Amino acid sequence: MSKPLIKLCGNQSLEDLKLTSKSDADYLGLIFAESKRIVEALDVKEWLKEVETEDKQLVAVFVNARLDEIEQVMNELPIDVIQCHGSETVKEIAEIKHHFKREVWKALPHYEGTLSDMKLYAEAADGFVIDSKVKDAFGGTGRTFDWSKVPCYIQAAEEINKTLFIAGGLTPDNIEQLLGLHPPGIDISSGIEQNGKKDEALLTRLEERVNHHVSVSR
Numbered sequence: 691m692s693k694p695l696i697k698l699c700g701n702q703s704l705e706d707l708k709l710t711s712k713s714d715a716d717y718l719g720l721i722f723a724e725s726k727r728i729v730e731a732l733d734v735k736e737w738l739k740e741v742e743t744e745d746k747q748l749v750a751v752f753v754n755a756r757l758d759e760i761e762q763v764m765n766e767l768p769i770d771v772i773q774c775h776g777s778e779t780v781k782e783i784a785e786i787k788h789h790f791k792r793e794v795w796k797a798l799p800h801y802e803g804t805l806s807d808m809k810l811y812a813e814a815a816d817g818f819v820i821d822s823k824v825k826d827a828f829g830g831t832g833r834t835f836d837w838s839k840v841p842c843y844i845q846a847a848e849e850i851n852k853t854l855f856i857a858g859g860l861t862p863d864n865i866e867q868l869l870g871l872h873p874p875g876i877d878i879s880s881g882i883e884q885n886g887k888k889d890e891a892l893l894t895r896l897e898e899r900v901n902h903h904v905s906v907s908r
């Protein structure tokens with residue numbers, strides 16, 4: 691099995707970034723939406739002066755943000771991917787893509803309509819993050835969903851040639867079970883946190899489990 695793409699999301703301090711920037715992650719995520727993990731672009735700009743992120747792509751996560759709100763972040767930071775984690779329409783995703791000329795991922799909640807949503811958004815989004823559907827929350831809930839549908843999501847993403855990340859409550863303890871389904875990408879926030887901070891021991895354990903799984907399935 692080839693190694694999945696890894697996204698470590700919800701970096702909310704210089705300390706978080708110092709830790710995750712040294713990891714095996716391909717993507718580092720920052721939340722620019724109402725959340726306990728919200729960050730300010732100007733703070734992130736300062737933190738980025740102190741960490742080496744050349745080998746990572748930066749993902750800015752928004753929830754139903756206006757173009758001018760996204761623009762404020764894009765003007766300050768070298769963002770590679772815009773992740774829309776709200777109820778943005780296909781038209782809005784297309785506008786964001788057209789305006790910023792960046793990769794745009796649509797987060798979709800797991801429910802009975804997710805597969806049709808993937809087909810619907812395929813004309814505008816470059817990739818998908820499938821997350822748990824939790825009432826009154828858009829993401830970062832630490833809650834898993836029923837992974838029996840993951841193979842269908844993988845197949846659908848392959849058919850429409852889109853990047854796919856599985857998110858929602860991934861932890862060092864459950865990651866090997868998910869990796870058994872061969873997701874192309876995994877997206878983790880709460881599962882590597884302790885007391886609201888990214889935790890070195892949890893991150894190391896996550897990486898050990900991913901590396902172990904990849905090496906035994908070769």
Ligand SMILES: O=C(O)c1ccccc1N[C@@H]1O[C@H](COP(=O)(O)O)[C@@H](O)[C@H]1O
Pocket residue numbers: 699700719721723724725726727751753775819821828829830831832833857858859860877878879880881
């Ligand atoms: O992390 C947040 O606080 C958040 C807030 C609003 C939208 C998305 C958010 N995070 C995204 O949620 C998923 C899964 O997170 P978790 O591992 O279950 O905590 C991930 O894509 C984050 O980007």
